[in-house]
Amino acid sequence: MNVLEAIAARQSVRAYQPKDIEPAKLEAVLQAANQAASAANLQAYRIYVVRGADAKAGLVAAAMGQKWLAQAPVVLVFCADPACSAQKFGPRGADVYCVQDACAAVGNAMLAAVGVGLASCWVDAVDAKLAAQAIQCPDSLRPVVILPLGYAAETPARTPRRSLSDLVVDLGS
Template structure:
């Protein structure tokens, strides 16, 4: 699939087939996504790849009961090792770069998964402390996103509308439109 098609065809999928995704495929996705940029190339992203059904159910509960998540055979939990970025860039590194780095990696995962014929949903609404406990994540590492991964079982996928880019873009100065 062309990159442009992966970008345009990706949708958040919230129901998955009961079909396993091998570790090798997850590895392939991550091995491509690792080419994502990061501030000072610090690569503060870490991942917990969750296959275990019981843990996936617990993660869905920790995501304020988004139980559809458990239908996905894999959850990729993107974690932010904040200290690595803060050590170089201070407050801006802690509160901005470290999060941006992980978000870019996450976006690459979504697109690479689509490229390989898999589907995803980015889940941001969850109780961080609960996720920490379920996955044994240390206190200095922040779980930032859970990406559900698998093969779509959705019959009718609603295409979410996007705002016209012209209404969101200025030229040369804030507020200036041609």
């Protein structure tokens, strides 16, 4: 599967089979995240790999009770590292770049998941404090995205998209 095929095939899946993820597949997803672009290549984020029921329950609470995410055998939590980015970029790094770094890694992880036959869904870590408690990360990190990962147990209807003419402003030459 090439990257355009993976992009076309990716969709948010919110039901997962009770089947573990092979370590090599998880490694491929994490390596893809690691390959993402980041501001000054600082990679100002950390990725927590969650498998335990208690931590998953905490993440459900952090995501406003989206219980389905706990079905996934593995849940990744992408945490921005504001201090890391601030060292080079000051407040812009702390407020923006570390979050952009983390989100770029999420995008890569989602596409790699498709490439190895897995499904995922981007979930906002709405209550970052609850998410931090669930994964017991240091206060210096800010959970931003929760990414359940597993074998799909549903084939959702495709979501529509805006037309490019609605989305793109081409200023020409």
